[in-house]
Amino acid sequence: MLGEKKWREHLNPQAYIERELARMNEHLARQVGLVNAKLAEVATVATANTLEHERAKILEKQLATSKKTQQQTAAALEQTKQELAAKIAALQKQEKLYAQVVVRTAQGEALSPALRQWATRAQEQSRQKATTVIEQTLRGPVTELKQVYTALQQNGYALQELATGQVLVRGQQSQALFALDSLQPNGYPLAEQLQQAITRTQREQEQARKHALAQDPRAAHVRLLAADTEQAHYFACALEQAGANVWQVQRLPDHQLEVRVSYCFDWHTIEAISQTLTQGRRTPGIVVEEDRANQTARYTALRTLERERTREQQPEQGHGFSL
Known part of the structure; x- marks a missing residue:
């Protein structure tokens, strides 16, 4: 007789099939898991080998770079x-030559033509430097001769003032000695060049001061246009004398001269400034441009002063008594 389980499978073959399929699936799943684990192990080993290979390539490249750097350093x-x-040899040669020059000079011997030529060249190079x-100092802001002295001292020169007032300059490296007033920067005497630089500096500083005054938020501004140069110069000077700030004079493309003026309200100067501007308005060839509010304020001030x-x-008027 068939067992109970076999009997049920005989009566219901579908259940048997499903059970066998489940068993086979379970077996296959275990096999797939084993295969995947093996593949993961193989992948890990392969990755490790790849990393080692890359690391080896990097180390090899670094080694090659180090060798190249070492070779370059050795060559340098x-x-x-x-x-x-070469420098030591040249220095030794110079020391030998220097010793010979000192001895021969102490003995009262004349220098050889070659040495005289060398000394002349060294002195001229020191003078030129x-x-x-x-020249470089005079191109900047200069207000006194002392700035020239300082520049020379900062560049390896020593200065000595004689009792006569003459200043000698000695190059510390070459020991070349020459008078300061013998130098001609830009091809002209030093005194002349120095005075021009001082005058230019004063003019630039004055112009900077005028521009700063014109930027004052309290300042009122006036623009004069003149076709004639003498007229422009006259009114610019008159306004300066009145107490205004003439901060720019320039020629426009239409050949007119433009005079820009600023002033801050001051009871001591407003009348003279106003009179000069009024004179300009009444002068043919002169155009005065001014903000209406500033003009009104000037006129009001004039009436107040009057x-x-x-x-x-x-x-x-006193109080009298009548009998």
């Missing part, structure tokens, strides 16, 4: 050694 060191040896230093003067000029 060898070149430096050669240059140093000093001249260049002075009333004050009138009040001061009136005699005091």
Whole structure:
């Protein structure tokens, strides 16, 4: 007789099939898991091998770079050694020559033509360097001769003032000695060049001061246009004398001269400034441009001053008694 389980499978073969399929699936799943684990192990080993290979390539590249750097350093060191040896040889030659010059000079012997030529060349080079230093100094802001002295000292020169007032310059490296006033920066005497530089500096500083005053937020501005140069110069000077700030004079493309003026309200100067501007308005060929509010303020100030003067000029009226 069939067992109970076999009997049920005989009566229901579908259940048997499903059970067998489940068993086979379970078996296959275990096999797939084993295969995947093996593949993961193989992948890990392969990755490790790849990393080691890449690391080896990097180390090999670094080693090649280090060798190249070492070779370059060795070549540079060898070149430096050669240059140093050449400089030492030249220095020894110069020391020998210097010793010979000292001894021969002490003995009262004349220098050889070659040495005289060398000394002349060294002195001229020192003079030229000093001249260049002075030229560079004079191109900047200069207010006194002391700035020239300082520039020379900062560039390897010593200065000595004699009892006569003459200043001698000595190059510290070459020991070349020459008079300061013998130098001609830009091809002209030093005194002349120095005065021009001082004048230019004063003019630039004055112009900077005028521009700063024109930027004052309290300042009122006036623009004058003149076709004639003399007229423009006259009114610019008159406004300066009145107390205004003439901060720019320039020629426009239409050949007119433009005079830009600024002023801050001051009871001591407003009347003279106003009178000059009024004169300009009444002069043919002169155009005065001014903000209406500033013009009104000037006129109001003038009327106030006029009333004050009138009040001061009136005699005091006393109270009399009649009999």
